[in-house]
Amino acid sequence: MAERAGYTVTMFLIDVSASMGETRDVELPDAPNGDKRTIEMTNLEWSLQYVKLKIQEMIYNGRKTDQCGVILFGSEETENMIHDRDGGYDHVKEFIPICHPNAGTLAKLSTLKASTQTGDPVDAIIVGIETQDTYLAKKKTWTRKMVVLTDAQNPIETEDWEATAKKMSDLGIMLIVVGIDFDDENIEFEQEDKPHMKRINEQFFHEFASKLESAVVGNCEYVLDEVSRPDAKQVKSALMGHELRMGDPVNHPDEGIVLQVKASKCTALARPKSWKKFAKVQKKDKDGDATTLTQVDDNGVEKVLFSELNRRTEYYLDKDDDEEDAPKPAPADKDDDMDVDVDTQKDVDPDKINRLDKEDLIRGFKYGASFVPCPDGSFARLPTKKGIDICGFFPAKNFKREQAIGEVQYIWADPNSPANQVALSSIVKALCNRKRMAIARWVSKDGMDPKMGVLHPIEFDNVDCLLWVQMPFADDVRKYSFASLDNLISKNGEKITKHPYIPTNAQQDAMDNFVEAMDLMEAGEKDDDGNRLSWFDTRLSYNPAIHRTKQAQFHGAVVQDLNTHPLPPPHWELLKYFNPPRRTLKRAHSAIEDCKQSFNVKQVPKRVTRARKDGHVHTNDDDEMLLLDQLPKPTIKSSQPARSQTAFSQRTSLSPTSNKKQPAKKLDDDSETESEGEAEAMLLDETPAVATTKRAPPSDVDMLMTPARSVSPTPPEQEVDPGRVPGRIVGLTNPLVDFRRNLDAGDIVTKAVEDMGWAITEIINRPFSRRRTKEMIECLKAMRYTSKNEDEVDAWNNFLEDLRHTCVEEEPGNKDFWSQVQKVGREISLISHDETKLKAGKPQGVPESRAVDFIQS
Amino acid sequence: MAPYDEWNRVDDEEDDELQDTSFFESKKDVILFAIDCSISMLELHEDPKYEDVKTCHLFTALEAAMEISKRKVIVGPNDAVGIMLFNTTRKNDSGGQGADIKQNNFVYQPITTIDAPKVSELMKLLDDAREDPSSLRTTFPPLVGHRVPMGDVFTSCNWIMRDGAPKTASKRVFLITDVDDPNAGPGKERLMTSARTTLIDLTQAGIMVEPFFISTEDKPFDQTKFYSSVLLPNNVNDDEGDPSVLLESISITRIDDLLAQMKFREVPKRALFSIPLELASEFVIGVKGYGLVTEQKKGTYRYFVDVGHKMELAGSRTTYVDNIEEDEAMNDSIVYGMALGETLGAEEADDERDMSGTTRAVSAFSRVFFTQDEQKSFRTLGLEPRIKLLGFKDKTELSFEDNVKHSYFIYPDEMARILIRSYNLGLHVTNRLSQAYSGSKRTFSALIKSMAKKEKIGIALALMRRNSAPVFCALVPQEEKAEEGGWNEPAGIHIIPLPFADDIRAAPVQEGLRASDDLRDSALKWIDKLTVKNGSYPPDSYPNPALAYHNEQLEASAFRTDFNPEDFEDVTLPNTAAMHKRAGSLMKEWLSALRQDETANIVDLPDRGKKRKAVNSAQTEGEVRSFYEQGTLAKEFCRGHSLAVSGKKADLLDRVQEYLAAN
Numbered sequence A: 001m002a003e004r005a006g007y008t009v010t011m012f013l014i015d016v017s018a019s020m021g022e023t024r025d026v027e028l029p030d031a032p033n034g035d036k037r038t039i040e041m042t043n044l045e046w047s048l049q050y051v052k053l054k055i056q057e058m059i060y061n062g063r064k065t066d067q068c069g070v071i072l073f074g075s076e077e078t079e080n081m082i083h084d085r086d087g088g089y090d091h092v093k094e095f096i097p098i099c100h101p102n103a104g105t106l107a108k109l110s111t112l113k114a115s116t117q118t119g120d121p122v123d124a125i126i127v128g129i130e131t132q133d134t135y136l137a138k139k140k141t142w143t144r145k146m147v148v149l150t151d152a153q154n155p156i157e158t159e160d161w162e163a164t165a166k167k168m169s170d171l172g173i174m175l176i177v178v179g180i181d182f183d184d185e186n187i188e189f190e191q192e193d194k195p196h197m198k199r200i201n202e203q204f205f206h207e208f209a210s211k212l213e214s215a216v217v218g219n220c221e222y223v224l225d226e227v228s229r230p231d232a233k234q235v236k237s238a239l240m241g242h243e244l245r246m247g248d249p250v251n252h253p254d255e256g257i258v259l260q261v262k263a264s265k266c267t268a269l270a271r272p273k274s275w276k277k278f279a280k281v282q283k284k285d286k287d288g289d290a291t292t293l294t295q296v297d298d299n300g301v302e303k304v305l306f307s308e309l310n311r312r313t314e315y316y317l318d319k320d321d322d323e324e325d326a327p328k329p330a331p332a333d334k335d336d337d338m339d340v341d342v343d344t345q346k347d348v349d350p351d352k353i354n355r356l357d358k359e360d361l362i363r364g365f366k367y368g369a370s371f372v373p374c375p376d377g378s379f380a381r382l383p384t385k386k387g388i389d390i391c392g393f394f395p396a397k398n399f400k401r402e403q404a405i406g407e408v409q410y411i412w413a414d415p416n417s418p419a420n421q422v423a424l425s426s427i428v429k430a431l432c433n434r435k436r437m438a439i440a441r442w443v444s445k446d447g448m449d450p451k452m453g454v455l456h457p458i459e460f461d462n463v464d465c466l467l468w469v470q471m472p473f474a475d476d477v478r479k480y481s482f483a484s485l486d487n488l489i490s491k492n493g494e495k496i497t498k499h500p501y502i503p504t505n506a507q508q509d510a511m512d513n514f515v516e517a518m519d520l521m522e523a524g525e526k527d528d529d530g531n532r533l534s535w536f537d538t539r540l541s542y543n544p545a546i547h548r549t550k551q552a553q554f555h556g557a558v559v560q561d562l563n564t565h566p567l568p569p570p571h572w573e574l575l576k577y578f579n580p581p582r583r584t585l586k587r588a589h590s591a592i593e594d595c596k597q598s599f600n601v602k603q604v605p606k607r608v609t610r611a612r613k614d615g616h617v618h619t620n621d622d623d624e625m626l627l628l629d630q631l632p633k634p635t636i637k638s639s640q641p642a643r644s645q646t647a648f649s650q651r652t653s654l655s656p657t658s659n660k661k662q663p664a665k666k667l668d669d670d671s672e673t674e675s676e677g678e679a680e681a682m683l684l685d686e687t688p689a690v691a692t693t694k695r696a697p698p699s700d701v702d703m704l705m706t707p708a709r710s711v712s713p714t715p716p717e718q719e720v721d722p723g724r725v726p727g728r729i730v731g732l733t734n735p736l737v738d739f740r741r742n743l744d745a746g747d748i749v750t751k752a753v754e755d756m757g758w759a760i761t762e763i764i765n766r767p768f769s770r771r772r773t774k775e776m777i778e779c780l781k782a783m784r785y786t787s788k789n790e791d792e793v794d795a796w797n798n799f800l801e802d803l804r805h806t807c808v809e810e811e812p813g814n815k816d817f818w819s820q821v822q823k824v825g826r827e828i829s830l831i832s833h834d835e836t837k838l839k840a841g842k843p844q845g846v847p848e849s850r851a852v853d854f855i856q857s
Numbered sequence B: 001m002a003p004y005d006e007w008n009r010v011d012d013e014e015d016d017e018l019q020d021t022s023f024f025e026s027k028k029d030v031i032l033f034a035i036d037c038s039i040s041m042l043e044l045h046e047d048p049k050y051e052d053v054k055t056c057h058l059f060t061a062l063e064a065a066m067e068i069s070k071r072k073v074i075v076g077p078n079d080a081v082g083i084m085l086f087n088t089t090r091k092n093d094s095g096g097q098g099a100d101i102k103q104n105n106f107v108y109q110p111i112t113t114i115d116a117p118k119v120s121e122l123m124k125l126l127d128d129a130r131e132d133p134s135s136l137r138t139t140f141p142p143l144v145g146h147r148v149p150m151g152d153v154f155t156s157c158n159w160i161m162r163d164g165a166p167k168t169a170s171k172r173v174f175l176i177t178d179v180d181d182p183n184a185g186p187g188k189e190r191l192m193t194s195a196r197t198t199l200i201d202l203t204q205a206g207i208m209v210e211p212f213f214i215s216t217e218d219k220p221f222d223q224t225k226f227y228s229s230v231l232l233p234n235n236v237n238d239d240e241g242d243p244s245v246l247l248e249s250i251s252i253t254r255i256d257d258l259l260a261q262m263k264f265r266e267v268p269k270r271a272l273f274s275i276p277l278e279l280a281s282e283f284v285i286g287v288k289g290y291g292l293v294t295e296q297k298k299g300t301y302r303y304f305v306d307v308g309h310k311m312e313l314a315g316s317r318t319t320y321v322d323n324i325e326e327d328e329a330m331n332d333s334i335v336y337g338m339a340l341g342e343t344l345g346a347e348e349a350d351d352e353r354d355m356s357g358t359t360r361a362v363s364a365f366s367r368v369f370f371t372q373d374e375q376k377s378f379r380t381l382g383l384e385p386r387i388k389l390l391g392f393k394d395k396t397e398l399s400f401e402d403n404v405k406h407s408y409f410i411y412p413d414e415m416a417r418i419l420i421r422s423y424n425l426g427l428h429v430t431n432r433l434s435q436a437y438s439g440s441k442r443t444f445s446a447l448i449k450s451m452a453k454k455e456k457i458g459i460a461l462a463l464m465r466r467n468s469a470p471v472f473c474a475l476v477p478q479e480e481k482a483e484e485g486g487w488n489e490p491a492g493i494h495i496i497p498l499p500f501a502d503d504i505r506a507a508p509v510q511e512g513l514r515a516s517d518d519l520r521d522s523a524l525k526w527i528d529k530l531t532v533k534n535g536s537y538p539p540d541s542y543p544n545p546a547l548a549y550h551n552e553q554l555e556a557s558a559f560r561t562d563f564n565p566e567d568f569e570d571v572t573l574p575n576t577a578a579m580h581k582r583a584g585s586l587m588k589e590w591l592s593a594l595r596q597d598e599t600a601n602i603v604d605l606p607d608r609g610k611k612r613k614a615v616n617s618a619q620t621e622g623e624v625r626s627f628y629e630q631g632t633l634a635k636e637f638c639r640g641h642s643l644a645v646s647g648k649k650a651d652l653l654d655r656v657q658e659y660l661a662a663n
Helices: A043-061 A081-086 A103-110 A121-135 A161-171 A196-210 A220-227 A418-434 A505-517 A544-558 A582-599 A619-628 A639-648 A661-668 A674-684 A688-692 A700-705 A735-745 A749-764 A769-789 A793-809 A815-824 A848-856 B016-025 B057-075 B116-131 B135-139 B150-164 B188-204 B257-264 B372-380 B440-453 B517-529 B545-558 B576-596 B621-629 B634-640 B649-662
Strands: A008-015 A023-028 A037-042 A066-073 A092-099 A143-150 A173-179 A215-219 A240-246 A257-265 A276-280 A282-284 A290-292 A294-296 A302-318 A353-356 A362-367 A370-373 A387-395 A408-413 A436-443 A451-459 A464-470 A606-611 B029-036 B080-086 B105-113 B170-177 B207-214 B273-280 B283-290 B302-306 B311-313 B315-322 B335-337 B359-363 B386-394 B408-412 B418-424 B429-435 B456-463 B471-478 B492-497
Touching (some): A008 A121, A043 A066, A043 A220, A173 A220, A257 B576, A276 B315, A302 B302, A362 B545, A370 B311, A370 B545, A418 B517, A505 A582, A544 B335, A582 B440, A735 A749, A793 A815, B029 B057, B057 B257, B080 B150, B116 B135, B150 B188, B188 B207, B207 B257, B283 B440, B335 B372, B386 B471, B440 B456, B440 B471, B517 B576
Parallel strands (some): A008 A066, A143 A173, A240 A387, B029 B170, B170 B207, B273 B386
Antiparallel strands (some): A023 A037, A066 A092, A276 A302, A282 A290, A302 A353, A302 B359, A408 A464, A436 A451, B080 B105, B273 B283, B283 B408, B386 B456, B408 B492, B456 B471, B471 B492
8 A cells, every 4th residue: 555556667588488388278267158167378378467457457557667578588589688788688579668658568467478598587587677777877766576377397596596586675566477377375286296306496486585685486377367356446536735724714713613624535426437439440431331441460360350449429400390299200118218229319210300510510419498608618607615514403303414425535634733623623513512413615726616515523543624514505415205105095095904015024034034134244254253244345346347447448458368268257256245145144044035925016027029119010199199199190091080089189098099098108208207107006906905896986095996997008009928017907918818807806997998908909910829719719709799889989990090090901901800809790890879769868880871881881 | 517428328237337227217207296176175274484465285285286396307217107086076177087987086186297287287377376365266266165085196106007008117106185083983993904905905916005094183083993993004114014003104294394295205215136145154144125215317318309390309229340341340249358449650560550459350160259258257256246244343444435336125025026047048038037036024134233232233245236346345324313404314234345455556646744733722612613513514515516506407497597606505605704713713813823823834854855935825815815916836836725837927826816816
């Protein structure tokens, strides 16, 4: 931690002796089919990963003062500064001079191959010291590091090594020896049949390291694992000067209080490092045909060039100026698609756009449909004065923790001013003493927008300070109303105490036991005194997205091919809090089982496959769309406008025409407003109350649970496995049974009729529907009978017209089925006045003649 | 304020926060005010605010509609409103939205995007009515003798919405009336049925009705006469299958509350996510998540272009171009990798020096970049959206400093439409697995009760949305509690995202001088005086002044009126006058105790070694001023007052002078 970030030169000394060309099998992540996979690579290739990951880290951090150089030993050639000057030091080569690395550095390392020679690591160390020291001649304060990568298979000239060790200590060089197949207690590794020479050399490295101030010798495998361990960068935030004010020091100079304070971040949201976008570089010829740009490297291998992409924003005038209102054809499957991953980009028809020059554009705001010019992009700002003003105090117990909306800041007294320290301390102590917090207004710079927040006192071991967190303005708080979970009141105004929504005493007991059993307060590791600590500590919880992304980015930058070198799994440290501790789960096992039993949460999964809307549009939604479509498409059939009229004209019962709107709405309305979800909930709620109560005299509970009308949650073109589509009370497997059962059970007739119609249409539209023709005719009869007697005349008539249309005029249609319907004749046709006039009220339906004609046409 | 360019970025992987908001703001909200124009609504009474001014309920309702329009336009510039009056004999103009609606329903303003001229028109109407209170009666002659069937009102609303509101918008009708039994008399039963039926139609068209019933002492509003059998439970309290009946809160006992009540409902309730809450393996319920505290930012500026007769909004489109040919890369050809780092010219021994840093050469058959899906999976660690409970801890374990962003609020959902998707790209087929969890409410309710009783919080791992990253969070139960003002604190669980180790910064200051108990007690005195005993942080008392300042200018500019900064009142400023009055003398005492405090006057700071004169900037300005006049201390003064200390002495003096002039 004392180390200064950057200002470091790391020398990588890499053994490329012939022995480094020996190969090993390295485990890869399991293949998608679960098979174990391994890859054969040379020891050099394998251990180089460490160097590359370290270098990638420097590239990632992007500090210019984080530099490195690479020296090879055991190389064919000899090329180093000591040799040039004094000779000797053979087979040591300065491969990459000291610099801030980039992708080219990594590419160059990838070309390394084991040589036919042997090299001496101590030679390389001496060259490394010299090279580094020369480079840092005028940069005495820089940190010096050295990494030796070796299999220690070759003779080492150990004479006089103490002098080298002393020199390193004098220069403060930190040494890391990464040894291939070195024995290592950390991973309990001991190489079998270790050659004698290697054993001696390993001992030498350990002895050498012991003479240094800072040195480690580690097994390569262990080091590679450690390098992917998440490591939170310790950042000490800068101290920003501020004034903490109470009262008005200008007009009341003898009373107003001004303290000089410093603010620094206590928490700061870290995000995963962004990815760069790349694409193959395409070269366009005169005809506009693109070819991929390639280049041939030194070894004659053809390579494809990928270029980093830059963002460019274009402005255009959309001639179709009805920007948001234009009916969009696409969003069929977007309804609760949170990840608007297709991005906000509009598909622009190139013929329709007028590119605009950014210089011609005027900045402004929209005030509804009006344009308010504002060339600066911002109006005059509220004049404010930098500082933190305390507005008042309140008891800390009233603090609403959930309203804190931002990162936390420390507020320290000026470290150079005893008076300010004592002053702030007295306030902190007073607040702690009375368990109070302060309300404060924060302006970070003159003219910056103020923030409101609270100050929380904190007494550390040796210093007192305040913590600040931003709180919401009135504008930031949403007061949505939610139904009470406890107070269920019936239509008659009586409080309901027994209801499927209200937990019973037995259920509450089960939950109490569950909460008890899943307690984490003593579920962690033991401390030094053997007491169990609580499980989960924010200070040890690494952000998996950051570290996994980093791991992937590094890996991608370092390997030559992801196909042969797939990304290893995430480090276990990242996943350690992903599941409750095993001990706790074990202890809670029976409590969990009790809860499952007692609460009996039913899960109703339905696998649904649906075609995308851009495929083909089913016949029936075409019709349904129209009702809500304020701009009917030119293809409407003549009967449509009339129908939409009837849909809204007076009715005493629910006509299916209006019901027809549901699917259409579903398709078009992808808003997440509450209206949709709830109706579904009512409908699908499988509480016994709905199913068992009779239709006629509704009990309290029944009234409450009455599903009323429902919006179907699933679009009509869905196909389902057996059973029902959510939102439909008539299924496709056995519609007639469902239909009758629902009528018997007292569900709303309208819904049953509507869903029956839906089911029939759905079934006859499917392949091989012929074998169900008879069944469907029975369904039709039952539906008609119910419609006629239960005031659903319009529903039937509209449905039947639709059905004929679907069968006869749409593609693929089902003409065969319609002819079967025609065979049944008048008794299945539209319901006429004559059939309904016996009943009270206005006669409904169509003229008798129309009913007769309809079924024949 | 982010410039528009930044706003409109298509980057999908980096900023999930950004999407949070853009997802919502892209959505239009439409409100149709349906206002009763019956004689009772037009009856004049004394204005409660102004003396000798007559007003009527209709006036208040229209005024509220105007205020809501003005508020809405600023938050959602694309939002639309319309105003329909019923029980008036005024005829609709032919051709407009109201052309063929039911008789005695009049469309005063059809549904359109809120627009300055429209609002001005309404303002003018209201101004005229102020001058001549009877003018509303002449403008909208009430229907006498009978009333429009409510079924017709709902049907008219449906048609107006159908004609005027975009399909994807959230649509609501604000029904304002003081007549509790609109369709009394023979045939009431039938009319009630028809009202209920047409209301159901409205609901099915995705339109919510939010009733505002005006009740007065003379004329109490009895909902059981008519409305309790007509309104659907979910109309009243928009929650799924909500079994409770009419809430008191929508019955406005004082007409002045109308606007306040509308403000509560100004923004439609929208869920941010709908995901499973996994209490244990195979013990899962459905919840919906809401953002109850979200920073409301100033609107972002847009680009407009002059097309001659008017200004048009310029659309924008972001593309990605390569560095070499500057050609646009097709979306499906984009792959993801690490930044290549910058080239250091001289040391770079590479042949393609000019290109390294921007291009990477890859052999034709190997792959070094990741696809978008892979890249996303690195963020999510392959998790599906859900909140997974890990266990419980003591309430006190959630410390003040464990905060990085705003919280969320979850509420049980019996029928969460939780979809699990997988793409089959070649076939354009989306597989969905939709799940419902019946029994969620009782489970959730029991969970809250247990946690509250045992003073526990939950610890959970949450992936709230498919493209966000997993976070650990604290689950803080909230039991329901009725508050004054008709606002109920609902039952639910607050989800507080916890900082990761990566987010936690070390404390840079390890030691400091401490105050004596005497000085502490002296501070206690004025702190006590300035404490609101039962208070807390009151968000409602602090409207965002910078936002208001901006919006007032925007509004002034839209209405072509002047904005006078002098008239602007920033209510977030501390009330220093009152502070001095209450505690001034105690603060003075504390200051003088501080000045005499031994520790405070240490001049040799222990860890500095070097002696220097401490700037006692807790001193009064007057003393420092005298130091300044002596021509010393410029640098110390600057340091002490958080001014820059760089530059020559003259610069420092300038800075000091500026400071003193300004303060």
